[in-house]
Amino acid sequence: xxWDAIFGYANLWAMLCWAILAFAPRRELxxxxxxxxxxxxxxxxxxxxxxxxxxxxxxxxGPTGRPSPDFTTPAGVMAxxxxxxxxxxxxxxYLAFDLFVGIWAGRNADRRGINRFIQVPVLFFILMAGPxxxxxxxxxxxxxxxxxxxxxxxx
Numbered sequence: 001x002x003w004d005a006i007f008g009y010a011n012l013w014a015m016l017c018w019a020i021l022a023f024a025p026r027r028e029l030x031x032x033x034x035x036x037x038x039x040x041x042x043x044x045x046x047x048x049x050x051x052x053x054x055x056x057x058x059x060x061x062g063p064t065g066r067p068s069p070d071f072t073t074p075a076g077v078m079a080x081x082x083x084x085x086x087x088x089x090x091x092x093x094y095l096a097f098d099l100f101v102g103i104w105a106g107r108n109a110d111r112r113g114i115n116r117f118i119q120v121p122v123l124f125f126i127l128m129a130g131p132x133x134x135x136x137x138x139x140x141x142x143x144x145x146x147x148x149x150x151x152x153x154x155x
Contacts, residue, residue: 003060003061003084003085003087003088004084006045006049006088006092007084007087007088007091010042010045010088010091010092010095011091011095013038013041013042014038014042014095014099017034017037017038017099018099018102018123018127020034020038021034021038021099021102021103021106021123022106022119022120022123022124023120026106026107026110031103031107034103035100035103038099038103039096039099039100039103042092042095042096042099043096045092046089046092046093046096049085049088049089049092050089053085053086053089058085059085060083060084060085060086061083061084061085062079062082062083062084062085062086063082063083066079066082066083067079094130097130098126098127098130098133101126101130101133101134102123102126102127102133105119105122105123105126105133105134105137106119106123108137108141109122109137109141109145112141112144112145112146112147113145113146114140114141114144114145118140118144122136122137122140
């Protein structure tokens with residue numbers, strides 16, 4: 001499996017989506033395409049790789065003799081990422097979810113009237129450090145912008 005190529009294409013696609021999210025006008029025509037073509041394509045890529053990998057239909061390219069990969073122990077999770085396939089699939093997982101959170105935060109900030117110059121650094125933190133960026137946005141939106149009628153819901 002060409003794990004380096006898959007990793008590179010997924011990264012390139014995600015960065016293009018992030019650039020569109022940060023700098024393109026967020027019109028009703030742009031966001032659905034960004035959502036489905038960005039998050040959706042990354043999610044389908046993830047699913048198309050994780051299912052055959054976990055079923056043993058494709059090899060992850062990792063070293064032999066390592067602990068068996070599983071999600072129940074730190075050693076098992078480390079074994080998942082100790083191979084080009086596992087690292088690539090894990091990275092695509094991060095890319096898909098961080099983009100999803102970025103789209104939500106951007107749309108939510110637009111609804112609250114938060115200036116794009118403030119949004120772009122927050123989107124950068126969501127991209128680079130997902131939960132930290134999300135936490136930053138949740139704090140920021142409490143103090144900046146207008147509060148819609150249902151201001152505590154994550155809409």
